Amino acid sequence: MRLIQCEHRGRVHAARVESDRVVRLLDADTYTLARRALTAGQSLAAAVEAALTDTRLDYPQLIEEKRLLPPLTHPDPAHCLITGTGLTHLGSADTRDTMHAKAQVDDAALTDSMRMFKLGVEGGKPVPGETGAQPEWFYKGDGSCVVAPEAAIPVPHFAEDAGEEPELAGLYVIDDDGQPWRVGYALGNEFSDHVTERFNYLWLAHSKLRACSFGPELLVGELPTHLEGTSRVVRDNETVWEKPFLTGEANMAHSLANLEHHHFKYPNFRRPGDVHVHFFGTATLSFADGIQTRDGDRFEISLPEFGRPLRNPLRFESVSRVTVVKAL
Structure with missing residues (x-):
């Protein structure tokens, strides 16, 4: 599993990489997801699965618009x-x-x-x-x-x-x-x-x-x-x-x-x-x-x-x- 972070509508979100062109948005940033996993006693992968949204973003467009952040x-x-x-x-x-x-x-x-x-x-x-x-x-x-x-x-x-x-x-x-x-x-x-x-x-x-x-x-x-x-x-x-x-x-x-x-x-x-x-x-x-x-x-x-x-x-x-x- 590979994750990125990006700016989306004024907030920092993590997203799961689906392909070299598509990422699927998560409902929180990576740090928040890691803290959730620690609190719940689960793996980060499990926390990611639970945080998936239906929103998919264009990966090349994120790059073009300089919306990528450190992961x-x-x-x-x-x-x-x-x-x-x-x-x-x-x-x-x-x-x-x-x-x-x-x-x-x-x-x-x-x-x-x-x-x-x-x-x-x-x-x-x-x-x-x-x-x-x-x-x-x-x-x-x-x-x-x-x-x-x-x-x-x-x-x-x-x-x-x-x-x-x-x-x-x-x-x-x-x-x-x-x-x-x-x-x-x-x-x-x-x-x-x-x-x-x-x-x-x-x-x-x-x-x-x-x-x-x-x-x-x-x-x-x-x-x-x-x-x-x-x-x-x-x-x-x-x-x-x-x-x-x-x-x-x-x-x-x-x-x-x-x-x-x-x-x-x-x-x-x-x-x-x-x-x-x-x-x-x-x-x-x-x-x-x-x-x-x-x-x-x-x-x-x-x-x-x-x-x-x-x-x-x-x-x-x-x-x-x-x-x-x-x-x-």
Whole structure:
């Protein structure tokens, strides 16, 4: 089952994807449906079935009219936390390593990236019930940094780079007892400033404080262990870069359960009622192939299992100003 969210007659509604042209409206948004399911002790799929209406909408028209929304949102963006993990995919460490260090010839001289990657390979998939190696972790912002599918991703005036990061995202709701529940998965563009990160790895935190996007569709149910997608950069309606990418647990150094444990082990990430969007890491970057994005470029990320591709153009901000703090 795949869901979207859209604006319909001034309200946010979830809708079930019937085909690539038709969605069937539900009587509430995804967050409300998840809360209903938790209260009733039922699955989200059951809650969706009970919430179906007779209204069907034209999917391409929703896209054309820019009425698509992220597939899970919180009524208060401050209660939606956007985070992620890196160096989780087999092969991703090579890309990261070339960004900020030369190749090392002996184990003692491994970069921090390669050392972190090895920890994942050696201990990122523990047996159920045991704790594995903790991954790299970062914070992106709250729900206000999320850009809807088809909407423009803003590039701040101080940014050194504007690069896509195609990956999976886990979407979660915390129940009233502080228990995290996975609502489903979405295709994501985590989006980062790779030049800032390359200058000094300690600027990773700065490089991640950018906008992001995920969707347009939410996959409810089991995630295939092997997924093959395509990431591309389109400029003036021509593809200037395209590359396949692999994801899913079969192509990762960490299990999803291990990544989830190391995020939700912190009590402040189990606050009742909150929504979490957690990016699971990437293995493919146009930046690694020397692509420099421009204003108006469009990212397109696709995985067949997730329906329609995630598409976002870039909008470079030109205003440069110093933020001044005033004393009370």
